[in-house]
Amino acid sequence: MLFPAHLTEPHGHPHVMAYYFKQWQGFHMPFHRHDAIEIMYTIQGVCDIEVQTEPAQTQSVRLKKGEFIVIDANVSHRLMVDEALPCRMLNVEFRLMEQKGVFPSIQQLASEDKFLASLMEVQTPFLVLRDPDEVYHIMKSLVLELDKAATKSETMVQLLFAQLLIRIARLRQEAMAGGLAQSEWYVKQSMDYLHQNYDRDIQVKDIAGAVNLHPGYLQRIFKTVTGQTLMGYLTVIRMEKAKMLLLETDVPISEISDYIGVGSRQYFHLLFKDYTSLTPTEFRNSMNKQHMDYPQES
Incomplete structure (x- = not known):
C-alpha cells in the first residue's frame, strides 16, 4: 500500500528526506530499499527500473521522457541505465510524519478530494504514470523551494506537496478510466x-x-x-x-x-x-x- 493508514492518521504531513537531479549513463544500481516513498521522474532519455514485488518476483518498468514511478517505502528496487541510452531524472523521497501546524494533513486533504482519497487506498508496491508536464513543473518548484535554505517557506513546501499528490491522483484516475486516446x-x-x-x-x-x-x-x-x-x-x-x-x-x-x-x-x-x-x-x-x-x- 503506497500510503499506509498509520502514516496518514491523524496528522500525517509529507516530509522530504532527499531530492536531486541526476544524469545517469551506463549505470547498474544494486537492489536497495529505504523507509521513504520515492518518486522517480524521467526528464530525458530512457530509464529502466526493476522492482521486487515478491521475494522471488521482479517486475521491470521502462520509463521514457515524461513518465514517472512512485515506489512504496521498503520496496526493493534498482535503476538500470544503458550506456547508449543516457537518462536524466528528478527524484524525491519523502515520508508522511506527524507535524504540528495549521496546514491540513494528507488525510484531511483526502477527505475533500475523492481522487486523493482513492490514491491513499492503492494496494500496490509501485505506480507508473505518464505526465503531460504538470507533475514535473510541480516537482521542480518543490525542490527549488527546498533549496532556498534560510528563506525556505514550510507553508509553500506543504502547498506544493499537496498539489503534487492531488495531480498524481488525478493522473491515476485518468489511467484507470482507460487513459486518453x-x-x-x-x-x-x-x-x-x-x-x-x-x-x-x-x-x-x-x-x-x-x-x-x-x-x-x-x-x-x-x-x-x-x-x-x-x-x-x-x-x-x-x-x-x-x-x-x-x-x-x-x-x-x-x-x-x-x-x-x-x-x-x-x-x-x-x-x-x-x-x-x-x-x-x-x-x-x-x-x-x-x-x-x-x-x-x-
Missing part, C-alpha cells in the same frame, strides 16, 4: 495551451506547433472531440474572461480587449455582444444593478 491527449494539450495563452495573438499554427501536430489534422481532431473549432473554443475562453473582468474588477472597458488578446476594441465589442446579447457596457451595468438590488443583510 492519442487524439484526446492532443486536444487536452491544445486546451491547456489556449487557457495559458488566451491573452496573446494566437493562430492555429501556434497551437499546432505547441503540440507538434499539423494544423489541419489538429483542427479536425479538435472539432471531432469537442464539437468546436479551435478558434471557437478560444473565443469562449476570452469571452468568459471578459465577463469576469467586467463583473469582478474595475478594469476600464476600453482596456479589456487587451487583457484577453483581442487587439481591436471594436471587434471585441462585436464578439461580446454576439456571445452575451449585451454590449460590454450593458453587461457591466446590468450586473452592477443586480448587486445593488440584492437584499442586504440587516
Whole structure:
C-alpha cells in the first residue's frame, strides 16, 4: 500500500528526506530499499527500473521522457541505465510524519478530494504514470523551494506537496478510466495551451506547433472531440474572461480587449455582444444593478 493508514492518521504531513537531479549513463544500481516513498521522474532519455514485488518476483518498468514511478517505502528496487541510452531524472523521497501546524494533513486533504482519497487506498508496491508536464513543473518548484535554505517557506513546501499528490491522483484516475486516446491527449494539450495563452495573438499554427501536430489534422481532431473549432473554443475562453473582468474588477472597458488578446476594441465589442446579447457596457451595468438590488443583510 503506497500510503499506509498509520502514516496518514491523524496528522500525517509529507516530509522530504532527499531530492536531486541526476544524469545517469551506463549505470547498474544494486537492489536497495529505504523507509521513504520515492518518486522517480524521467526528464530525458530512457530509464529502466526493476522492482521486487515478491521475494522471488521482479517486475521491470521502462520509463521514457515524461513518465514517472512512485515506489512504496521498503520496496526493493534498482535503476538500470544503458550506456547508449543516457537518462536524466528528478527524484524525491519523502515520508508522511506527524507535524504540528495549521496546514491540513494528507488525510484531511483526502477527505475533500475523492481522487486523493482513492490514491491513499492503492494496494500496490509501485505506480507508473505518464505526465503531460504538470507533475514535473510541480516537482521542480518543490525542490527549488527546498533549496532556498534560510528563506525556505514550510507553508509553500506543504502547498506544493499537496498539489503534487492531488495531480498524481488525478493522473491515476485518468489511467484507470482507460487513459486518453492519442487524439484526446492532443486536444487536452491544445486546451491547456489556449487557457495559458488566451491573452496573446494566437493562430492555429501556434497551437499546432505547441503540440507538434499539423494544423489541419489538429483542427479536425479538435472539432471531432469537442464539437468546436479551435478558434471557437478560444473565443469562449476570452469571452468568459471578459465577463469576469467586467463583473469582478474595475478594469476600464476600453482596456479589456487587451487583457484577453483581442487587439481591436471594436471587434471585441462585436464578439461580446454576439456571445452575451449585451454590449460590454450593458453587461457591466446590468450586473452592477443586480448587486445593488440584492437584499442586504440587516
